[in-house]
Amino acid sequence: MNQEWTLHVERIGKITKADIQIAxxxxxxxxxNSGKSYMMTILWGLLFLGKNLFPARPSDSRTYKRCEDWLREHANKESVLDDEVVALYLNWFNELLSQRKKDFLRHLFNYTMESGKMEIRAYRQKKPLKLHFREGKRYTFNPGRDISFPQSEVYTREELLRMNTYICWNLLMGDIAAPLYTPVMRxxxxxxxxxxxxxxxxxxxxxxxxxxxxxxxxxxxxxxxxxxxxxxxxxxxxxxxxxxxxxxxxxxxxxxxxxxxxxxxxxxxxxxxxxxxxxxxxxxxxxxxxxxxxxxxxxxxxxxxxxxxxxxxxxxxxxxxxxxxxxxxxxxxxxxxxxxxxxxxxxxxxxxxxxxxxxxxxxxxxxxxxxxxxxxxxxxxxxxxxxxxxxxxxxxxxxxxSKELKELKDSVEQSGTVVQELKPQKYGFEVPSFNDALERILDEVYAFQGEDD
CATH class of the missing domain: 3.40.50 (Rossmann fold)
Incomplete structure (x- = not known):
């Protein structure tokens, strides 16, 4: 994977807060019942439905205009998509995700739900992508290397939108999801x-x-x-x-x-x-x-x-x-x-x-x-x-x-789920929830076996 990013969510379904770095x-x-499948569904949805977030017509939002202005300035030039440029496209994608989040979740879960924040953060490329313009009619993307567009003396706003969408999608999803413009093959x-x-x-x-x-x-x-x-x-x-x-x-x-x-x-x-x-x-x-x-x-x-x-x-x-x-x-x-x-x-x-x-x-x-x-x-x-x-x-x-529990007057109920990243230790990953359950079972083994056993 050339790209790495973190999906940040707050108050969506059972999830109180989560930061999932892809790998x-x-x-x-x-x-x-703590929301693991729920979170996987959201990740799958970004890869599967994310293309639908992009608009069909050029937008006049400031966030998109920055992408459009940058691309117009660098048209027909060899350019490197460095961190500053990537931030333009990441901001645009997150704006689209924020605007269309409710429809996205409703389509994904077939259910209307209240939703908090959802955005992509901490984007990093192992190797910056390069932008090229060449003769021909095809858009091409080579993971970890470059994006190519056909040369033209003048680009319309519609053409710039199509190109910007292509850049944004491949920056975020190029190694893990389907191509943006997928040819139909049977x-x-x-x-x-x-x-x-x-x-x-x-x-x-x-x-x-x-x-x-x-x-x-x-x-x-x-x-x-x-x-x-x-x-x-x-x-x-x-x-x-x-x-x-x-x-x-x-x-x-x-x-x-x-x-x-x-x-x-x-x-x-x-x-x-x-x-x-x-x-x-x-x-x-x-x-x-x-x-x-x-x-x-x-x-x-x-x-x-x-x-x-x-x-x-x-x-x-x-x-x-x-x-x-x-x-x-x-x-x-x-x-x-x-x-x-x-x-x-x-x-x-x-x-x-x-x-x-x-x-x-x-x-x-x-x-x-x-x-x-x-x-x-x-x-x-x-x-x-x-x-x-x-x-x-x-x-x-x-x-x-892990489920967050809150005490009521006569009972305890789940208030949400917090997600914690586990880091590898000397002997690998230690899983507290597994270890705690096994320790309780061992406690029972020692308690139930008699002295004569």
């Missing part, structure tokens, strides 16, 4: 973020019925119909399922499918294309294909990952809720390994989890990467790891969600 690998941990996705919800098994077994209900709800005339609709990430996941179809093998599938089928699914998945795709599972060393509804929950939980890879659907960021669901601890460790390999194949992976096994594997890979060269190589050979399994501190961010 290739993000973990949200903490209490149940309806296939091209870089949009993927959201795998916690209820994957239910979706995989009932997606045909859910699609029908979702369509009816979204196009229904009554208020009762509208209440039956799903949030946008869930609707998008249903639509994603319909786009699963066999596709030519790509580099990501070549890297990860053998691992997934050998160590996790113990078999393969097939897609039979009819009006809607039918999914079947073939166990290893068995010639018979099985419909998903007679397989175990482990298979239905892992099916979306396998089908996503073999479909060749292009994505830059994937959000996975509770990847440990229905998995034995040994498989949770493999899931963590799979996630790390996704990250090292240049995909951003953002996760909500309650699994100490997954987090311990992350800590192990952080520690292994820091061992001296010869010792690290020996440990990797002993425990069957490759360089694609290792992690560096800079790749990972971890956030704990």
């Amino acid at each position: 290739p690998l993000i973990f949200f941990i903490g209490d149940n 309806g296939r996705r091209n870089g949009e973020p993927v959201y795998l919800p916690a209820s994957r098994t239910g979706f995989m077994l009932t997606y045909k019925q859910l699609l029908e209900q979702s369509i009816q709800a979204n196009f229904g005339q009554s208020e009762a119909d509208a209440r039956g609709a799903l949030t946008l990430p869930y609707v998008d996941f249903l639509q994603l399922i319909t786009k699963f179809e066999p596709h030519r093998t790509n580099a990501l599938a070549t890297q990860l499918m053998p691992f997934l089928e050998t160590y996790m699914t113990d078999g393969s998945f097939k897609i039979k294309r009819t009006l809607l795709p039918d999914f079947q599972y073939t166990p290893k060393n068995v010639a018979t294909d099985m419909p998903l509804y007679i397989t175990s929950s482990v298979i239905t939980e892992l099916a979306p990952l396998s089908l996503l890879l073999q479909s060749g659907i292009n994505f830059k960021t994937i959000i996975i809720e509770e990847p440990e669901a229905h998995l034995h601890p040994a498989l949770q460790k493999r899931m963590a390994q799979f996630i790390v390999r996704l990250v090292n194949n240049k995909k951003s992976v953002w996760v909500t989890t309650h699994s100490d096994t997954i987090l311990q594997h992350v800590n192990n890979m952080l520690k292994l990467a820091k061992r001296p060269g010869t010792e690290r190589k020996q440990l990797m050979e002993k425990f069957d790891y490759d360089s694609v399994d290792l992690l560096q501190d800079r790749q990972v961010r971890m956030y704990q969600f």
Whole structure:
């Protein structure tokens, strides 16, 4: 990721305050019903809906005019988008986000809610982008390198708006979201973020019925119909399922499918294309294909990952809720390994989890990467790891969600959620909520075992 930024929110839904710095690998941990999925939905929404914030016509706001004036002054020149220039575009995007925040959240959650502050802060480029003007008709963006526009003697305000929108979007989202002007290719996705919800098994077994209900709800005339609709990430996941179809093998599938089928699914998945795709599972060393509804929950939980890879659907960021669901601890460790390999194949992976096994594997890979060269190589050979399994501190961010409680006269109720970033320590990330729960369990173990035990 060439760009880094922090999403700051206040008083939105359950979240009292949060500052989430994006990274290739993000973990949200903490209490149940504390807003982890809610916050992930907002992040996904910025990547998925953020393009809709830009206006269709040039604005006369001071914030936008500064961007327009800068671009007009630097048209047909080679320019560097340094921190001062970036601040112009960041201010413009935050102004648009502030103005359209309520509509953004309503579209995302299919629900009207009161909202406080939401803005992007602390933007940083690892390598400043450069702006070029060349002969031709195409806009081009090379992540971490440059943006190119076609040369022209005179640019209209409409053309400058289109160019400014292109600059702003690629500065913020170029490495993690779809291109701004996405070409339509047989309806296939091209870089949009993927959201795998916690209820994957239910979706995989009932997606045909859910699609029908979702369509009816979204196009229904009554208020009762509208209440039956799903949030946008869930609707998008249903639509994603319909786009699963066999596709030519790509580099990501070549890297990860053998691992997934050998160590996790113990078999393969097939897609039979009819009006809607039918999914079947073939166990290893068995010639018979099985419909998903007679397989175990482990298979239905892992099916979306396998089908996503073999479909060749292009994505830059994937959000996975509770990847440990229905998995034995040994498989949770493999899931963590799979996630790390996704990250090292240049995909951003953002996760909500309650699994100490997954987090311990992350800590192990952080520690292994820091061992001296010869010792690290020996440990990797002993425990069957490759360089694609290792992690560096800079790749990972971890956030704990904690409920704020307030005492009433006769009871205690939740007043909101605060989000705290956890920093890696000597032995990796320490998770207070996990440690506290384990300590209470150990206290009971010691208290309940008798002296004669």
